[in-house]
C-alpha cells in the first residue's frame with residue numbers, strides 16, 4: 001500500500017492488540033488512513049463489537065471531512081477481527097498494543113507479539129501509566145518497542161506521545177514518528193518515559209488548581225470550565241503556552257514578558273494548590289457543581305456535542321494551514 005502523504009513510512013498491515021475503548025478507536029483511525037488493520041482480543045464478543053465500532057469511527061472521520069471517503073472505505077473493507085494472535089501479527093509492520101492496564105498482561109502480550117511478528121515490526125504500547133522500560137524487557141527485540149500514548153479518542157484527538165524505554169533505539173523512535181505522521185497524528189517525542197508523559201502532567205497540574213478553586217468556593221465547577229473554554233483553553237489550543245507567552249511579551253518576546261510579569265506570576269504561584277492527595281470532598285463538590293453546566297443533556301448528547309466541536313476545530317485548523 002502506498003503512503004498517502006508522500007512519506008516513506010511503512011503502510012501496514014497493522015495489528016491492534018486489545019479491542020476495548022482505545023483499540024477500537026486506533027483501528028478506526030488506521031482504517032480511515034486506508035491501512036489493512038487486524039484487530040485482536042481474547043474476548044471474542046468484544047472483538048466483534050470493536051470491529052463495528054472501528055468501522056463506525058472510520059466512517060465518522062470520512063463523514064466529517066477529516067478523512068478521504070474512498071481511502072476510508074478501502075480501509076474498512078480491509079478491517080478484520082482475528083482471534084488468533086499469531087495470525088493477527090503475521091507480516092505486520094506496526095503493532096498497537098491496547099490491552100488492559102496491567103503490567104503482567106502487557107509483558108505477556110509483548111512476549112507473544114514480538115515472537116510472532118516480523119523482527120522489524122514496531123511494537124507500540126498505548127499504556128497511560130506503566131513504564132515501557134518495564135514492559136519491553138519481556139519482548140524479543142526490545143529496541144523496537146516504545147510507548148505511543150494517545151489521547152482518547154485516538155481517532156479524533158490528534159496527539160500521540162512517543163516515549164522510549166531504556167532499551168528503545170533512536171531508529172525505532174524515528175520510524176514511529178514517521179508512521180504516526182503518515183496516519184495524520186501530531187506526535188511529540190519525549191527523551192524518556194516518565195509518569196503521565198507530557199500532556200497528562202500538564203492536565204494534572206491545571207486540573208489540581210481547577211479543583212482547588214471549586215473547593216475554596218472561589219467559583220462553581222461550571223464557571224471554572226467556562227473560564228477555561230473561553231479563555232486560556234481557547235488560546236492554548238491555538239498555540240500552546242510557550243509561544244503564547246512569547247507573544248504576550250510583544251516585540252520583546254518571552255524575556256520581556258518575564259521582566260514585566262514574573263513578580264505577578266510568582267505571587268500567583270505562591271497561592272496555588274500544592275496538595276498531592278485529592279481532598280475527600282472532591283467528587284461530591286464537583287458533581288454538585290457540574291449539575292448546572294450539564295443541564296438536561298444526556299451523556300450521549302454531551303459526547304456528541306464535544307465531538308462536533310472537536311471536528312469543527314480540527315477542520316478550522318486544517319483549513320487555516322492550507323491557506
Ligand SMILES: NC(=O)c1ccc[n+]([C@@H]2O[C@H](COP(=O)([O-])OP(=O)(O)OC[C@H]3O[C@@H](n4cnc5c(N)ncnc54)[C@H](O)[C@@H]3O)[C@@H](O)[C@H]2O)c1
Pocket residue numbers: 017018019020021022023040041042043046097098099100101102105109126127128129149150151152
Ligand atoms: N481509556 C482511555 O482514556 C485511555 C487513554 C489513553 C491510553 N489508554 C490505554 O489504552 C490501554 C487500553 O485501555 P482501554 O481503556 O481501551 O481498556 P479496555 O478495558 O476498554 O480494553 C482492554 C481490552 O484488552 C483486552 N485484553 C485483555 N487481556 C488481553 C490479552 N492478553 N490479549 C488481548 N486482549 C486482551 C480486553 O478483553 C479488553 O477488550 C491501556 O493501557 C490504557 O492505559 C486508555
